[in-house]
Amino acid sequence: MxxxxxxxxxxxxxxxxxxxxxxxxxxxxxxxxxxxxxxxxxxxxxxxxxxxxxxxxxxxxxxxxxxxxxxxxxxxxxxxxxxxxxxxxxxxxxxxxxxxxxxxxxxxxxxxxxxxxxxxxxxxxxxxxxxxxxxxxxxxxxxxxxxxxxxxxxxxxxxTVHGMRDHGFTAMLTKIAKERGAAGYIGDGSTRWAAxxxxxxxxxxxxxxxxxxxxxxxxxVAEDGLPSRDIAAAIGAYLGLPTVSVAPQDAEAHFGWIGRFFGMDITATSARTRQLLDWTPTGPTLFEDIAAGAYALPE
Incomplete structure (x- = not known):
């Protein structure tokens, strides 16, 4: 085709x-x-x-x-x-x-x-x-x-569509964590992202x-919803940085424009898609990619 x-x-x-x-x-x-x-x-x-x-x-x-x-x-x-x-x-x-x-x-x-x-x-x-x-x-x-x-x-x-050399949202969060000296999440970190x-x-x-x-x-969608505090913890663990809560009113000052998205609950299932297309995700998880250095930053 x-x-x-x-x-x-x-x-x-x-x-x-x-x-x-x-x-x-x-x-x-x-x-x-x-x-x-x-x-x-x-x-x-x-x-x-x-x-x-x-x-x-x-x-x-x-x-x-x-x-x-x-x-x-x-x-x-x-x-x-x-x-x-x-x-x-x-x-x-x-x-x-x-x-x-x-x-x-x-x-x-x-x-x-x-x-x-x-x-x-x-x-x-x-x-x-x-x-x-x-x-x-x-x-x-x-x-x-x-x-x-x-x-x-x-x-x-x-x-987050992740993988080695991904330059999307997770890469931005990693860069911000390194600049701030801590991996942040918003509020209690209960909002979730699919991946x-x-x-x-x-x-x-x-x-x-x-x-x-x-x-x-x-x-x-392979993972229905990963809590933002867990995403921050994975980034912090890779960078050797602490994980901190950022008050919702300070989110934009801390994260910039991406704070608007990181504070949203964006979850979804893919059961119908998997059945319709006979599709089964087999790739690494987001946390596996973070730990493997997918978001390594230049010194």
Whole structure:
């Protein structure tokens, strides 16, 4: 299958590209620079030049593909509203290109949802609709095309998709701990984050591309919810630093913008996804990766 992948050189996208190629698929990755194109070509993938804002390039990439995996996202925290509108426009253009083709369109999403006071399941719909909502309402926009001749599926990633050289949220928390001289958690540390190893997430995406029914919501989750105090303790143990509680009102001052997320309860199950795709996570746990040096910092 010829697969157009946006975000193909990113953290998750790189693992997805490698996994797709290893299973006989041809990857065409969106590349916004010569450096990105060179990385893709070195892996055996083809480079398709363009950006998320270049709607014509996105349409051309989608039109020439047997399926699309949309992993790229704009994260301009200085103007999130513009980022969300841009995401909505990009998703809309690719979906319109695929309409009536019965080809798969997989879209990266998250587990943030309404305050339901329990782990999120695949039956829980995203509350975000429209270009001005979080992520431009891309998940619901994509799933609406199940009735328009597209095979869409939402890829809901755990807040920490971990592994060696991960530079995401856990890497940020590790860096902050080293700077502060202590690994912090917020309040009593009872809020939880779901987690998944990047290789397991990539394998789930491969299976989704090949067999997920139209309209599927899929959870890339291996560990349903790890208490934030335990995450901090694991980071502290690796760095040889104490673990401390940070008062909620001081969270932003201590952690910066990531404090808003670290204080959230973001938990989810993946029972339906595992059954639907015959997917079983087998990678290391988050705590195993932390102990193994996945978040080692330069001196």
């Amino acid at each position: 010829r697969v157009f992948v946006t975000g193909a050189t990113g953290w998750i996208g790189s693992a997805v590209t490698d996994t797709l190629i290893a299973h006989g698929h041809k990857v065409v990755g969106l590349a916004r620079s010569d450096e990105a194109a060179a990385v893709l070509e070195a892996k055996g993938a083809a480079a398709h030049r363009g950006t998320i804002d270049d709607l014509g390039s996105l349409a051309a990439g989608a039109a020439a593909a047997d399926g699309v995996i949309h992993l790229a996202a704009k994260h301009d925290f200085t103007d999130l509203a513009a980022s969300w509108r841009g995401e909505n426009a990009a998703v809309q253009r690719m979906l319109d290109t695929l309409e009536g083709s019965d080809r798969p369109f997989l879209i990266a999403s998250g587990l943030a949802s309404a305050d339901i006071q329990r782990p999120l399941t695949e039956d829980d719909a995203s509350p975000f609709h429209g270009a001005d909502s979080m992520r431009g309402g891309g998940e619901n926009l994509a799933l609406s095309y199940a009735a328009r001749g597209v095979r869409p599926a939402a890829l809901r990633f755990a807040p 998944v190893h990047v290789a397991d997430a990539a394998r789930m995406i491969l299976l989704a591309l090949e067999k997920a029914p139209a309209g599927s919501r899929l959870h890339a």
